Amino acid sequence: MKYSGLKVFWEGLTGNKGWKPVWRNPEPKKHYDIIIIGGGGHGLATAYYLSNKFNIHNIAVIEKGWLGSGNVGRNTTIIRSNYLLPENQPFYEFSMKLWENLEQDFNYNAMVSQRGVMNIFHSDPQRDAFVRRGNSMIMSGADAVLLNEKDLKKMTPFLDFDNARFPIKGALWQPRGGSVRHDAVAWGYAKEADAKGVDIIQNCEVTGFLIKNGKCTGVETTKGIIKATKTASCVAGSSSKVMSKAGMRLPIESHVLQAFVSEGLKPVLPGVITFGAGHFYVSQSNKGGLVFGGDIDGYNSYAQRGNLPVVEDVCEGGMAIMPMIGRARLLRIWGGLMDMSMDGSPFIDKTDIKGLFFNGGWCYGGFKATPASGYCYAHLLATGKSHKTAENFLLKRFEKGLIIDEKGQGNQPNLH
Amino acid sequence: MIIKHPLLGPRDASEFVYKGDASLMDRPKWGTQKSQKKFYEYGYLRKNPAGTHKELWYHEQGDRSWLVVTRNTVSHEIEKVELARDIAKIKRATKK
Secondary structure, eight states: OOOOHHHHHHHHHTTTOOOOOSSOOOOOOSEEEEEEEOOSHHHHHHHHHHHHTSOOOOEEEEOSSSTTOSGGGTSOOEEOOOOOSTTTHHHHHHHHHHHHHHHHHHTSOOOOBOOOEEEEEOSHHHHHHHHHHHHHHHHTTOOOEEEEHHHHHHHOTTSOTTOSSSOOOEEEEETTOEEOOHHHHHHHHHHHHHHTTOEEEOSOOEEEEEEETTEEEEEEETTEEEEEEEEEEOOGGGHHHHHHTTTOOBSEEEEEEEEEEEEEOOSOOSSEEEOSSSSOEEEEOTTSEEEEEEEEEEEEOOSSOOOHHHHHHHHHHHHHHOGGGGGSOEEEEEEEEEEEESSSOOEEEEOSSBTEEEEEOOBTOHHHHHHHHHHHHHHHHHHSSOOTTSTTOOTTHHHHTOOOOTTOOOSOGGGO | OEEEETTTEEEEGGGSEEEEEGGGGSOOOSSSTTHHHHHHHHHHOBOOOSSEEEEEEEOTTTTOOEEEEEEETTTOOEEEEEEHHHHHHHHHHHHO
16 A cells, blocks of 8 residues: 555545555465564564565564564664764664655655754763764764754753753754654554565464574474574564574573653653763653653563662653653653663674574664664575674674673673 | 562662672683683573573672572562572582
């Protein structure tokens, strides 16, 4: 189905009777060229780019629950490309460029809104660090603007500039950053992948892999055995659980991250704002709710819900930069599973088992990476070679000393 | 979460610092042929199970003891709490 302004207008006049489901619910075939495990943002993006850019159509996406039931519908919807390290930043900038054309590409309104991301700094040394980061961003082709206190005051007069402990001195601003309607990303990718013949098989759990002589030839599922030339895992927080069925141990711990939404308010935030002295980030949804979050809870968890000390910590972070947030009532809190890697950076790579591929370790930064993750994974699956922006995301990088540690925290996943 | 400290009784989890899988107590031997591989696995690879998990918690805002907590990662239910030093003692005794 093609969406257009004219179509919306016509359907409005004719009682909206012409809308149809945009993907099928097929039974699995016996054999596929590629099976993608995980029907979330990254998995559906991979299927989309494989079928639309790399011309491979005999693909299945196998999803344990319903389409987009995991982190693609649980994140705080922020997109940005403001990383520091040369192994990371070109990849995220590639993702940003894909975001900018996404809606035209897949003919779906994902509400990509480039309203800007501001990283606030509170001291001179932090300004220096942000200048360095800004330069790294500009070198990768991204945009970065250093705002001083005066500029920032004009844009966000409500911030607590004269806070005694963390006075606000300015911000590193990426005007092209912003937010996206996250569910629509999954739906748009699913719609176009399905249109090119990709089978999206929901409510079908992978229970094992068919591995013989170091070669993977398919998967066992709750809907029977499905064979494939290539099998590609893309299950984020459940990565260790799924890959353990292939006998693998990963450099990943699963943690829970909580997100929060306040009641709907009139437009107040110009874009995304992040606290530089604690962990807190906030934006305003199109419905008016303040969407915010902070640290992960910090212990291994598969529960998709967190505990109260982190709720308190996040709200304290909010109060520290934006005291007016204390007047807003909290509407909802929820949690999602983060595949926290040992250096805070992701993996898009082959495994030691032939025909088995792995995508994961996105920590809590997977949403912004969705288009590039899908594109680069599709590139690897289709050509057998890493995309040039993702060639450092190797599963074996720790063995070789090629660690990509943005925060310099070492192999302690809950600190990334 | 409330952790039942073997010496101090029930304590809020926010008094603790979380380290990770309790297998971190079993540091491999250095200086052997296999050491490099073993240290890579020790440092970077984790079982990360969905279910029962033995893990190290450090009581930083309390008596600064290390605990081995057996916890279910799906329900957050804590099954057992032991002093890490007791477990280390038993391990040392059985090695001899």
